[in-house]
Amino acid sequence: MEEIGGEDSKGESGQDVNREEAAEPLEITERDVAIFKLIHEQRYVVMNQIVTAFWKCRSEDGRAAKRRVSRLVEADYLKLGAVSGREIKVLLLTEKSYGELKSRGLDSGLSLYVPKSDYYYHFDHDLKVVNLRILFRDLGLDKWKSERLLKEKELYGKVPDAVLDIHGYQAAIEFENTVKSKERYREAFQRYRKYSSFYFVFFVMDKWGRDWIFDLDYDPQQVWFVLYRDLFEMRGETPFTNKEASFPLSRIL
Numbered sequence: 001m002e003e004i005g006g007e008d009s010k011g012e013s014g015q016d017v018n019r020e021e022a023a024e025p026l027e028i029t030e031r032d033v034a035i036f037k038l039i040h041e042q043r044y045v046v047m048n049q050i051v052t053a054f055w056k057c058r059s060e061d062g063r064a065a066k067r068r069v070s071r072l073v074e075a076d077y078l079k080l081g082a083v084s085g086r087e088i089k090v091l092l093l094t095e096k097s098y099g100e101l102k103s104r105g106l107d108s109g110l111s112l113y114v115p116k117s118d119y120y121y122h123f124d125h126d127l128k129v130v131n132l133r134i135l136f137r138d139l140g141l142d143k144w145k146s147e148r149l150l151k152e153k154e155l156y157g158k159v160p161d162a163v164l165d166i167h168g169y170q171a172a173i174e175f176e177n178t179v180k181s182k183e184r185y186r187e188a189f190q191r192y193r194k195y196s197s198f199y200f201v202f203f204v205m206d207k208w209g210r211d212w213i214f215d216l217d218y219d220p221q222q223v224w225f226v227l228y229r230d231l232f233e234m235r236g237e238t239p240f241t242n243k244e245a246s247f248p249l250s251r252i253l
Helices: 017-020 030-042 048-056 061-074 097-102 118-140 148-154 180-195 226-237
Strands: 077-082 087-095 143-146 164-167 170-175 198-205 223-227 239-243 247-248
Touching: 030 048, 030 061, 030 097, 030 118, 030 148, 030 164, 048 061, 048 087, 048 118, 061 077, 118 164, 118 170, 118 223, 118 226, 143 148, 148 164, 164 180, 164 198, 223 226, 226 239
Parallel strands: 170 198, 198 223
Antiparallel strands: 077 087, 143 164, 164 170, 223 239, 239 247
């Protein structure tokens, strides 16, 4: 099997840990199921996201995660997908892991995601959205509806990248990988005015077009802007800002 991550898999004793584990029957754990659910709802993830989300408080995080994921791949619970022009591999569900979710009632009513040939077209955008989901969960906000779930359930027509439940208040998450035209933002702001169910709309910007975006017509009680990198550097103290006010993320955690 193709090695995942390329790190040494031997333990302190020098024994081959992968071979010892492979000799034992693979028992699916609650953490495995949580990994399946994350991939199922987000379509695909990469290895470092699995480490961050599920192993970050353990010693030798990367090695433990890669050993476990390798076993899940070998047992046909996960499979690797190539990304055109990249050396990195993505992790995808299989019929076997999808069956595990379905048997537990955790499939969210979604079919198994089968990637098209151009599934990686929005690769950078998609992975950063997964990073946001993992970050918000780490900050205590784990009620997240992915774009895939929103689209397949046809809840809103044109859907946001995610909807996050913040203590009973619904926040639409829009990750802006590039700055769009003024007309695109005007259309988006008008659309969100109609959705009274969205108490917040968070535009997470990879880059600022700040001078003119802030001055457009939107509801300053609803629409807020934040810089993607600030969320990971400042976490709870990250400022959410619009043309009238600013507040730290910690205020709503």
